[in-house]
């Protein structure tokens with residue numbers, strides 16, 4: 001069975017409960033990735049903390065290509081990622097979980113694709129993706145995986161929302177209230193800084209990818225101010241439950 005990939009966001013730097021953890025160095029054409037390999041609910045997992053173990057990598061400097069390719073190289077077929085987000089809807093409250101089904105990309109200076117010339121991959125199905133390739137983004141997030149996460153979350157009695165539109169900003173600054181007003185107008189529900197290009201790169205590699213967002217704050221203009229400390233603090237408070245959710249989901253896969 002192929003290992004299950006787990007990506008940790010802000011405040012999620014270690015995978016609690018992982019058994020037999022081993023640090024692995026994975027060489028990719030995009031750079032080296034240091035991940036932790038081990039077992040969760042008796043299934044093999046590969047864990048990558050997106051911002052590094054000490055949160056030293058800001059959103060615009062994350063090596064999204066290397067992280068995604070490392071998962072591909074280790075034959076991962078399903079990825080559960082986590083992220084802290086701000087809420088742009090009153091009913092999505094700090095502490096709630098959201099499983100987005102759509103994304104609007106407002107980043108400005110990232111590398112967005114594997115397919116910018118001479119990249120090629122062969123999928124397990126035999127399909128070859130090479131050269132200039134345009135991936136379908138109708139369903140950016142894996143529906144099957146989202147359904148399982150939602151079902152498990154509900155069984156646990158969590159406040160978990162199935163669906164929502166994630167707006168990705170460049171960061172690392174938080175947004176202005178005017179930007180949030182605009183994002184709300186165009187249909188955004190939650191806002192974060194890391195899901196583009198991450199979700200699209202997994203799509204290009206044909207890896208089933210779902211994102212569990214933890215709402216850590218109301219977005220700019222909807223509360224007094226937004227601080228990184230608050231984001232980390234609220235995320236930390238939810239991290240045990242989040243780890244438990246992931247453990248139970250992995251058991252079901």
Ligand code: HPA
Pocket residue numbers: 084085086087169174175191192193216217218219220226231
């Ligand atoms: N904006 C962008 N990213 C975030 C936020 C926010 O309000 N909260 C947590 N990550």
